[in-house]
Amino acid sequence: MSANQNINRRHALKLSLGAAAISAVPATSQAHGTQIKTPFVVDQTYIPIAGSVEEFPVRRIYCIGRNYAAHAREMGSDPTREPPFFFQKPTDAIQFVAPNKIVDHPYPTLTKNYHYEVELVAALGKGGKNIPVEKALEHVFGYALGLDMTRRDLQRFMGDQKKPWEIGKSFDHSAPIGPIFPVSQIGHFRSGKIALSVNGVTKQSADLNQMIWSVAEQISKLSEANELFPGDIIYSGTPENVGPVVRGDVIRCTIDRLPDLVVKIV
Template sequence: MAFVFPPEAPVAIPVAGSDDQFAVRRVYCVGRNYAAHAREMGFDPDREPPFFFCKPDNAIVPVAYGETFALPYPAETQNYHYEAELVAVIGKAGSDIALEDALDHVWGYAVGLDMTRRDLQMKMREMGRPWEIGKAFDLSGPIGPIHPVSAVGHFEKAGLWLTVNGQTKQQSDVSHLIWSVAETVAYLSKFFRLEPGDVIYTGTPEGVGAVKAGDTIQVGVERLGELTVKVV
């Protein structure tokens, strides 16, 4: 088979403690999945089921432990926000997955950042248009190494935090997710067939805010470590 242009290599995330790589297929993100964050964005978290948006696979930015990734301030925004997230990755295919079976499809977990051009997202929201220019831009998904479930178990409870220049901005626990990882996987699988390589950003707690060039962001999840980016 001949290609008009050579295909890009798959986007891959390192597996912690291994030389293996996790090839990314699709990237799903859960919107407003912590009650306090939903309220700070002006919504009632008790009135709606989970909803999803997507990022392209090449929005993913693997960040190694001990590394500070230089994250460029994106174009066309004056309000560049951080969102700390627990990320779940899929290792077993399935559709319309039963809730009691959902965690069997999760291969591992990682620390993630859903970077957001908030002003553009809000403008699109007010106009009733999709969020892509606010959420799906280049380098908008920094992520740490993936930890297999076999090594760290599942995450019904674990601290989640984010600091900017050493000052705590977000601090919560994944037990505060409105929709748990299992519920998210089961619900998402009603609409999309999940496949190995799918990545799910599970939502961010309250405390989101803007950063500027020169700021250093550190985000961590208990048992998964911490990743660091510097906005340049």
């Protein structure tokens, strides 16, 4: 089989799975001029780029917490501009959702209170450390529509015990996402409607200009704590009225200028 045939076969497999665009790297690779052999194959996560045959390689998934004032209040926090806080999800939490399709999303284990959170996602094409706010948007490759799915009961239980609540946020399929639209095609998102409905009933509705910390500010603040790299993506926070879903529910996410993202809980 030729290299091109192998790539096409892997791409077809990814599309048939209907999940994250994930493919395996070779068991041998070149690093610093030497060939490295590994005992097993490690998967790499990719997100399709709209209008292109290229795919975006995901390095890290960052998420900001409580970035809309009304959502901060409903979660029991003071929405003043205190320093932002971030958490991460594993890259294989990505579940790619193609536009104009309803994709099955599995109800996870260990929870009885599974919540939706619609978010704008910024994908970085350039890295850096201590990035000035006024330069931050130069680092954005593109944007996508995403869901930060949350096992809320586990998150709250761990929080009440003063323990890390990673188990409530960082699990399989917890980061559904649509294709990435390059800035060159779609520009930047400083305002615009963001909304979510369940079974046709609107649950979340706000404007992106209501973020406490803008995308540029998030990039700048994150780069103070960690050096950022191409392939990092940032889930930029959710509006108020997060809530539970059950099997059979259909979630539709919308952001002005991006195609809808639709999943069915199964």
